Amino acid sequence: MPVLGSLSHSLWREPMSTRLILADDHLLVREGCRSLLERGGMDVVGEASDGYEAVRLAQRLQPDVAVLDVSMPLLNGLDTARQVRQVSPRTKIILLTIHDEPQYVLEALHVGIRGYVLKRQSAADLTAAIREVLGGALYLSPGVSRAVVEAYLHKSSDPTDPLTARERQVLQLVAEGKGTKEVAALLGISVKTAESHRTRIMQKLEIHQTAGLVRYAIRRGLVQA
Numbered sequence: 001m002p003v004l005g006s007l008s009h010s011l012w013r014e015p016m017s018t019r020l021i022l023a024d025d026h027l028l029v030r031e032g033c034r035s036l037l038e039r040g041g042m043d044v045v046g047e048a049s050d051g052y053e054a055v056r057l058a059q060r061l062q063p064d065v066a067v068l069d070v071s072m073p074l075l076n077g078l079d080t081a082r083q084v085r086q087v088s089p090r091t092k093i094i095l096l097t098i099h100d101e102p103q104y105v106l107e108a109l110h111v112g113i114r115g116y117v118l119k120r121q122s123a124a125d126l127t128a129a130i131r132e133v134l135g136g137a138l139y140l141s142p143g144v145s146r147a148v149v150e151a152y153l154h155k156s157s158d159p160t161d162p163l164t165a166r167e168r169q170v171l172q173l174v175a176e177g178k179g180t181k182e183v184a185a186l187l188g189i190s191v192k193t194a195e196s197h198r199t200r201i202m203q204k205l206e207i208h209q210t211a212g213l214v215r216y217a218i219r220r221g222l223v224q225a
Helices: 002-016 026-040 051-059 077-087 102-111 121-134 146-153 164-176 179-188 189-207 210-221
Strands: 021-025 043-048 064-067 090-098 115-118
Touching: 002 146, 002 189, 021 026, 026 043, 026 090, 026 121, 026 189, 043 051, 051 064, 051 077, 064 077, 064 121, 077 090, 077 102, 077 164, 090 179, 115 121, 164 210, 179 189, 189 210
Parallel strands: 021 043, 021 064, 064 090, 090 115
Antiparallel strands: none
């Protein structure tokens, strides 16, 4: 009987199993999510500890769902989501975050995420969010203000952000303490181009010191304090 039960479970899961990737720079968080999701009959096919790794996994594996932390090294969750949508258009994206401020939620919605889950929610809510987005719905944590949703539904333009996607990447790396040569190497650009991006960022933001750039990046959720 146990053998039959095990076989039955295997036959039930395999054909319809949801394929996911997890991206979070904390191993314990990924392990906890993996355990929870696999108990729910889902298949975690890849894990990433930074945004670039998540994009590569999405391109190679074409998962049904990508669960992304917002604050990740090298490439934050929102810019990771943008790139995942380009390399794997059918992948539904869920952000896992501590941020419930309206600007974060609105920007995430405009990026095209389908689920926004606060880390203070119960573990079961992540499973519920995945099932909702797979069914075609938009999932927002109960902690997200209804006013935010209404603002999204009635606003066609993106939240104001003076920086381009590349400039945000450079800003994040600078805020993480990377030097110009390291930024250039990570992004595959010349040192001169990296310096030009940094100069334009400072001009656009009217910030002229690295410490000010770090504070701005923290406020924008690009890096953690």
